[in-house]
């Protein structure tokens with residue numbers, strides 16, 4: 001038992017407070033003045049994962065927040081360390097994921113004097129957070145930690161920042177002076193207003209073409225059981241957003257992803273479960289949506305309601321509970337089912353045939369569809385899939401099926417490239433501790449890999465047996481072949497000659513993994529992909545990297561709409 005006169009420093013108080021708030025993981029990079037914080041965290045039993053770049057560390061910590069519903073910590077040094085973490089903080093805010101960032105800062109007696117890495121951190125962090133503060137004194141650190149954790153998970157989840165000057169980290173006070181704060185409970189449940197529930201039921205009962213959209217808010221809110229009951233009880237067609245995939249399995253008979261465009265265009269009532277009407281959903285506007293569409297928005301955040309659309313009805317509350325409120329009041333749906341389902345099923349059949357052509361084209365250099373289809377066929381259904389890149393992610397969203405909620409992590413709302421390896425480290429460490437039989441498979445483009453490629457050392461250091469598959473098209477969106485590259489090289493200055501989208505052709509990324517002690521495979525054919533992936537899957541104790549050569553000019557199937565070009569919207 002601690003004696004009354006025992007003294008503790010700020011680092012130990014912070015670590016104890018984080019632990020008592022249920023923090024299990026800390027990702028970061030240490031240096032002055034936060035080395036003591038990482039050491040104190042480990043002493044408290046918080047697992048510390050040292051990363052190679054604060055960007056990746058902040059992405060990793062935010063992924064834990066999404067997967068578990070409780071925040072992890074990203075620990076950074078002062079000034080530039082925090083600035084690097086703004087990447088993950090903004091990504092967490094845009095994705096509505098909880099995250100706590102703890103930043104060391106320059107000693108308070110040097111402030112205003114041009115101290116080492118001095119920077120207005122609390123102020124600068126504010127736009128990247130829900131809450132940004134420096135504890136008012138060492139003894140009140142627990143109060144600020146509880147507040148940050150609470151703010152990160154209550155209401156719409158997001159990022160919170162705690163600033164600790166170097167002297168606050170090392171200053172000691174008697175243990176008896178430290179304020180005691182209880183663990184903040186999970187966020188209280190919110191239920192929708194009963195009159196809006198009644199209106200929703202009226203809308204649904206009169207709808208002839210209803211559609212449910214399942215977003216990553218439903219995944220984050222662990223609403224899978226309620227959403228499945230609601231959808232299957234009423235035989236409702238549903239569409240997942242990219243990270244809503246897996247709340248219900250992608251191969252569920254009521255999933256209409258393969259006729260996404262037509263389902264969105266023709267639906268007359270849409271029940272939107274934890275998704276925003278932003279670019280991912282084409283703003284809920286024509287021509288992608290019907291001009292008379294009625295949208296029922298189910299969201300925890302009241303400010304989200306009515307964004308971009310005019311005919312909306314808001315159900316503010318937790319998705320699982322609100323969906324249940326609707327379910328128990330529904331009595332029947334009028335006869336929409338047959339004609340609407342007939343229409344959707346016809347369209348689905350036609351579209352599946354379109355993919356089939358590309359899947360069966362196994363000629364080298366390979367196309368995305370054939371490769372992603374093979375990966376999908378081979379990896380276990382319960383894999384956590386991390387997917388990023390331009391074509392690799394767009395086509396991967398369609399080809400890589402999810403069967404479980406929170407098992408897909410991608411560039412998300414912010415469209416952030418470079419999240420892949422941070423997410424992979426987080427998923428792998430979480431699986432190590434909580435689901436050792438699951439595989440973590442990261443499928444990314446060569447450009448996406450480049451942002452945080454050094455994290456393969458992190459993976460090796462902690463013996464995390466992931467499978468990383470790089471779809472290498474030698475560039476960003478599209479690349480250049482070896483022959484064209486050589487002719488450019490001999491023609492003159494490469495900085496003037498090479499297309500800005502190009503990367504060096506046929507870079508052997510797999511050698512990096514092999515160099516760090518993992519397994520590396522170079523693949524040019526479907527046969528060698530099958531062989532390499534099988535071998536990687538068999539090695540459950542080792543990381544593998546498979547580089548798959550993709551035709552530099554391979555693209556998505558032609559799209560009916562081009563949302564990035566205003567004139568064609």
Ligand code: ADP
Nearest residue numbers: 215216217221241274275276299300301318319
């Ligand atoms: P997607 O990328 O899948 O379209 P978004 O990130 O745009 O999804 O939207 C997720 C929405 O879910 C946010 O508006 C957020 O406020 C909301 N949300 C998060 N958790 C819950 C929850 N438990 N219940 C209801 N809404 C939630």
